[in-house]
Amino acid sequence: MTTVDHADVRASLQDGTYPRPQLLRESWADLSGPWTFAFDDEDAGRAAGWHTSRGFDRTIQVPFPPESAASGIGDPTPRSVFWYQREVTADELAAAGHAPGRRLRLNFGAVDYRCEVWVDGTCVGGHVGGQTPFSFDVTDALADTATHSVVVRAYDDPRDAAQPRGKQDWQDEPHAIWYHRTSGIWQPVWLESVPPVAVGVLHWTVDVPRASVVARIVLGERPSGETPVEVELSFDGRRIARVATQTTEPELEVTLQLPDVVNGQGYHAMVWHPDRPRLVDAVVRVGDDVVASYLGLRTAGVEGGRFALNGEPYYLRSVLSQGYWPDSHLAAPSAEALRREVELIKELGFNAARLHQKYEDPRLLFWADRLGLLLWGEAPAALAFGPTAVERTIAEWLRVVERDYSHPSIVAWVPLNESWGVQYIRYDHRMVEFARAITALTRAVDATRPVVCNDGWEQVDTDVVAIHDYEWDGGVIAERYRDQVAIDHMLDTVGPAGRPLVLAGDVTGKPVMLTEFGGVSFDTSQRRDAWGYSVATSPEDFATRVGAILDGVRASRVLAGYCYTQLTDTLQETNGLLNADRTPKLPVEQLRGIITGR
Numbered sequence: 001m002t003t004v005d006h007a008d009v010r011a012s013l014q015d016g017t018y019p020r021p022q023l024l025r026e027s028w029a030d031l032s033g034p035w036t037f038a039f040d041d042e043d044a045g046r047a048a049g050w051h052t053s054r055g056f057d058r059t060i061q062v063p064f065p066p067e068s069a070a071s072g073i074g075d076p077t078p079r080s081v082f083w084y085q086r087e088v089t090a091d092e093l094a095a096a097g098h099a100p101g102r103r104l105r106l107n108f109g110a111v112d113y114r115c116e117v118w119v120d121g122t123c124v125g126g127h128v129g130g131q132t133p134f135s136f137d138v139t140d141a142l143a144d145t146a147t148h149s150v151v152v153r154a155y156d157d158p159r160d161a162a163q164p165r166g167k168q169d170w171q172d173e174p175h176a177i178w179y180h181r182t183s184g185i186w187q188p189v190w191l192e193s194v195p196p197v198a199v200g201v202l203h204w205t206v207d208v209p210r211a212s213v214v215a216r217i218v219l220g221e222r223p224s225g226e227t228p229v230e231v232e233l234s235f236d237g238r239r240i241a242r243v244a245t246q247t248t249e250p251e252l253e254v255t256l257q258l259p260d261v262v263n264g265q266g267y268h269a270m271v272w273h274p275d276r277p278r279l280v281d282a283v284v285r286v287g288d289d290v291v292a293s294y295l296g297l298r299t300a301g302v303e304g305g306r307f308a309l310n311g312e313p314y315y316l317r318s319v320l321s322q323g324y325w326p327d328s329h330l331a332a333p334s335a336e337a338l339r340r341e342v343e344l345i346k347e348l349g350f351n352a353a354r355l356h357q358k359y360e361d362p363r364l365l366f367w368a369d370r371l372g373l374l375l376w377g378e379a380p381a382a383l384a385f386g387p388t389a390v391e392r393t394i395a396e397w398l399r400v401v402e403r404d405y406s407h408p409s410i411v412a413w414v415p416l417n418e419s420w421g422v423q424y425i426r427y428d429h430r431m432v433e434f435a436r437a438i439t440a441l442t443r444a445v446d447a448t449r450p451v452v453c454n455d456g457w458e459q460v461d462t463d464v465v466a467i468h469d470y471e472w473d474g475g476v477i478a479e480r481y482r483d484q485v486a487i488d489h490m491l492d493t494v495g496p497a498g499r500p501l502v503l504a505g506d507v508t509g510k511p512v513m514l515t516e517f518g519g520v521s522f523d524t525s526q527r528r529d530a531w532g533y534s535v536a537t538s539p540e541d542f543a544t545r546v547g548a549i550l551d552g553v554r555a556s557r558v559l560a561g562y563c564y565t566q567l568t569d570t571l572q573e574t575n576g577l578l579n580a581d582r583t584p585k586l587p588v589e590q591l592r593g594i595i596t597g598r
Helices: 090-095 335-347 362-371 387-404 429-445 474-480 484-492 539-554 588-596
Strands: 027-030 033-039 058-062 081-088 103-108 114-119 122-128 134-137 148-155 189-194 199-207 212-219 227-235 238-247 251-257 280-286 289-295 300-303 306-309 316-321 352-355 374-378 410-414 465-468 502-504 512-518 561-565
Touching: 027 090, 058 081, 090 189, 103 114, 122 134, 199 280, 199 289, 212 227, 212 280, 227 251, 238 251, 316 335, 316 374, 316 512, 335 362, 352 561, 362 374, 362 387, 374 387, 387 429, 429 502, 465 484, 474 484, 474 539, 512 539, 539 588
Parallel strands: 316 352, 316 561, 352 374, 374 410, 465 512, 512 561
Antiparallel strands: 027 189, 033 058, 033 081, 081 148, 103 134, 103 189, 114 122, 114 148, 199 212, 212 251, 227 238, 227 280, 280 289, 300 306
16 A cells, blocks of 8 residues: 655655556555466466456466566466456555545556456456556446455467567577567556546646646546646745646646746756756646646757757767566566666666667656656567558557656657568568658657657658667777768668668758667676677676777767667677676776766
């Protein structure tokens, strides 16, 4: 149970355990922990009435996937159907704040890939999309019993090439750059009780030059009459703006003007920056519903061949983060581990991370907001191309852009990577149009961030020319990116991977970044299948190789930033700066000096 007093709440100072950090309610009940569990290899459970079960024969620790050791199951055998069951007690309903006249919502952070949910034997809904959140109103399904049974059937076809799967392997064992699967429930499950009219979506859009903030509020249903709405902002515990109004509509926007002076300083003292990650707290009241939130005052864009943060050029020192954990796969081992991940990235000297082929847990985004780390949000790719893959990819992508829209740490969107899922984009106009469409859709729903389309090569209408280059010789890197003439030569011919860098769209004056490079393997675990793009034989050799490559990148007079591959070893990919358990391969101070060049 967690209870928040909204009289003095500051969502920016929460402890990082709440699964939806920018829409925080007073009470909630965490359903993580032991659930009963069963594989259903014959897919006979539904016909056999398993949805009415009060328990299965195995126990799993939610939210860890059954393929992982942390789940207590630890069986990576390719399977498709998984059943979960848990009893919800009266105490847990009370912890969620449930009472007569209120609606009980059952929330899931993510279930991979498709699921159905029953409460006390009644189906309350289903969901498709392995990395997106969803919730159900389960009030009317509650039986007149002391405890209530929640049953989840998850379906995840390990061979489905049209499913946006990112780095999850479709083969039995991890190979090349693909890893063990993450099936079923893999992000938090929780209960909360809400009034009949309640906030469902809350977006913050900031206009720093005009010193204004727009709150977009989407309600779960249309109010039955005039309903009071109040939005209040505070900074350092002091109220700085408040608007009160009424609504009869299920969606509204409220504009708040920031004061010229805050705590004796201009409002620019509140602007969010990685070096000064200042957050503005918010409380939103709609009728009887009260939610706490936060936002960051910042702008992100591209100007004059540079990435611009708050209107000023900002050089990105980024690292590729796969968000994979040895014992829990795509699921974070704990909420604290997500905080530590952000801290480690900053301690290494990076100011940004590219979240690669995964929609990351929102609690990591909270710590990036709180501690000051820029992030690129990237879509996990399908392997195949076709109408089904297009539909699934766009549906999940738009849902995640909606989910993460208000995080100040997110400064760019990456809907495609290295032509994954559009393998023949150079020759197939359908794939070009898909790339153009998903880029345009992203801009249509979020005009506040640049879009990096098809990071690596064969880009379409991109805001950043993002190049992948695993050359291991620092001298070659320095020569290849030394000036605009060298860059233009690549743009006119082919990139380092032998593919055109840009297929469509004018990139004149757009920033150029080296968004994957390095990949130096230094295997401290002695894996037989260990690999990287080049191999170091000792700590000294590792430091020399990584340093030479980064020196070559820093010698460029054109590059607007970079993203080094990668943060941690990931199974057979032993090209991390850290081991898979997050211990550094060199002292952190030494790595920081190599990364920052100091």
